[in-house]
Amino acid sequence: MSIQFKTIVELRAMLDSKQISAAELMQESLGLAKKHEELNCFVTMNEEQALKKASAIDLNEKTTSNLSGIPLAQKDLFCTEGLRTTCSSKILSNFIPPYTATAVKNLEDAGSVTIGKTNMDEFAMGSSNETSFFGSVHNPWKKEYVPGGSSGGSAAAVAAGIVPAATGTDTGGSIRQPAAHCGITGLKPTYGRVSRWGMIAFASSLDQAGPLARTSEDCAILLNAMSGFDSKDTTSLNTEVPDFLENINNPINGIRIGIIKEFNLADLDSQVQERFEESKKTYEKLGARFVEVSLPNISASVPTYYSIAPAECSSNLSRFDGVRFGYRAENTDDLNDLYIKSRSEGFGDEVKRRILIGTYALSAGYYDAYYKKAQQVRRLIKEDFEHAFESVDLLMTPTSPNTAFKFGSKGTQNPVELYLEDLFTISSNLAGIPAISIPHGLVNSLPAGLQLIGNFLREDQLLNAAHIFQKNSDFHLLKPDLEGSQ
Numbered sequence: 001m002s003i004q005f006k007t008i009v010e011l012r013a014m015l016d017s018k019q020i021s022a023a024e025l026m027q028e029s030l031g032l033a034k035k036h037e038e039l040n041c042f043v044t045m046n047e048e049q050a051l052k053k054a055s056a057i058d059l060n061e062k063t064t065s066n067l068s069g070i071p072l073a074q075k076d077l078f079c080t081e082g083l084r085t086t087c088s089s090k091i092l093s094n095f096i097p098p099y100t101a102t103a104v105k106n107l108e109d110a111g112s113v114t115i116g117k118t119n120m121d122e123f124a125m126g127s128s129n130e131t132s133f134f135g136s137v138h139n140p141w142k143k144e145y146v147p148g149g150s151s152g153g154s155a156a157a158v159a160a161g162i163v164p165a166a167t168g169t170d171t172g173g174s175i176r177q178p179a180a181h182c183g184i185t186g187l188k189p190t191y192g193r194v195s196r197w198g199m200i201a202f203a204s205s206l207d208q209a210g211p212l213a214r215t216s217e218d219c220a221i222l223l224n225a226m227s228g229f230d231s232k233d234t235t236s237l238n239t240e241v242p243d244f245l246e247n248i249n250n251p252i253n254g255i256r257i258g259i260i261k262e263f264n265l266a267d268l269d270s271q272v273q274e275r276f277e278e279s280k281k282t283y284e285k286l287g288a289r290f291v292e293v294s295l296p297n298i299s300a301s302v303p304t305y306y307s308i309a310p311a312e313c314s315s316n317l318s319r320f321d322g323v324r325f326g327y328r329a330e331n332t333d334d335l336n337d338l339y340i341k342s343r344s345e346g347f348g349d350e351v352k353r354r355i356l357i358g359t360y361a362l363s364a365g366y367y368d369a370y371y372k373k374a375q376q377v378r379r380l381i382k383e384d385f386e387h388a389f390e391s392v393d394l395l396m397t398p399t400s401p402n403t404a405f406k407f408g409s410k411g412t413q414n415p416v417e418l419y420l421e422d423l424f425t426i427s428s429n430l431a432g433i434p435a436i437s438i439p440h441g442l443v444n445s446l447p448a449g450l451q452l453i454g455n456f457l458r459e460d461q462l463l464n465a466a467h468i469f470q471k472n473s474d475f476h477l478l479k480p481d482l483e484g485s486q
């Protein structure tokens with residue numbers, strides 16, 4: 001029986017009833033990755049280790065975790081001990097980390113098996129996967145379309161049914177937007193819920209790891225394992241982690257969902273609007289009440305993010321100097337020349353653009369005008385959310401203003417076009433609150449995503465509302481036609 005497109009819950013049942021062994025499951029999953037190599041989901045495979053671990057699991061009769069023997073893919077931004085970690089950049093193309101990121105370690109300790117590292121936008125900067133040094137990932141639904149980004153390899157690997165779930169990171173939308181464009185479910189947790197230790201930093205005050213899966217139930221399974229306090233990450237939250245599966249089936253009647261007045265949905269593609277209206281109706285039938293709320297500063301989210309994220313990235317990426325690790329240019333005259341050539345040759349254009357913008361925003365004389373100002377606006381946006389959550393339980397928006405687009409059709413002349421992809425996702429990163437994207441139908445044969453935003457630490461409410469939606473709809477069951485998709 002094929003394991004393609006199966007969820008974690010389904011694979012667990014197959015493993016428990018001995019329909020399949022963990023080793024067979026791994027072989028199948030690795031075989032699917034090979035079969036769909038043209039999607040370019042993976043940068044590095046972990047075949048030998050994966051098969052070894054799966055065989056060891058088969059020998060151990062006692063299964064204590066629902067993740068035991070489940071194949072997963074990890075975004076190539078999580079350090080993995082002994083396994084190449086590139087961030088899809090030339091500058092790290094030979095980097096083999098000496099340790100494993102806490103988020104991945106937690107998942108592996110729960111018994112899951114890493115089959116490989118997924119392709120992404122270089123250093124997670126992008127929304128289309130077109131900035132990867134290893135070439136773009138193709139959208140399984142239509143191969144000449146982008147999968148979204150930056151966690152595009154993870155999203156495509158799940159959408160193509162190669163693995164039931166994968167990890168991603170979300171600084172401004174990089175879990176939710178590719179999940180939306182590939183027709184799967186993706187959750188960005190509260191900032192601090194999952195340790196950032198061992199994640200290669202892009203913008204440290206915004207980066208957050210989370211799961212991508214076929215269902216919200218599977219996202220809950222991954223989040224249960226990934227979450228928790230980590231003394232190695234100073235921003236990790238020292239707070240109890242609930243069991244995210246416990247209340248996932250609770251009825252949602254009476255739930256109050258806010259629609260953000262400042263997001264003018266009437267400007268969107270009419271079919272995207274139509275999907276949104278239909279989903280509202282589904283939630284109304286399930287007992288939700290919709291309320292219009294105002295977040296007066298939310299329209300400043302994109303410029304605020306594009307001041308803060310590049311500033312932090314310019315600082316974080318200064319460690320890639322060609323001396324300590326990573327790519328080193330040859331034939332250099334002196335140390336300065338070595339720095340300049342290694343960085344000029346090692347980084348791609350978008351990364352360089354961000355470093356330049358960030359260095360400028362942090363420089364003396366501009367710091368107050370850009371970085372400090374952006375931090376002040378960020379505070380206002382956070383307060384807007386706090387205010388909104390006094391009268392609603394969740395907020396709802398489309399995940400993205402549009403569905404996936406063709407390679408090369410956006411942002412090539414004007415990068416801001418691509419930056420606007422994250423119009424609806426960025427604000428939750430600025431506020432540090434959780435948000436989920438779930439599939440809610442097709443627009444011109446491509447998936448559209450619905451975003452739910454939750455209050456601080458309320459991933460349980462998001463997963464509950466998303467799960468009830470999925471129990472009452474079948475959009476998450478739609479599969480791409482991988483043989484036929486052009």
Ligand code: GLN
Pocket residue numbers: 124125126127149150169170171172173174175202309422
């Ligand atoms: N698309 C956004 C950017 O390019 C967000 C990326 C992310 O969340 N990592 O910065």
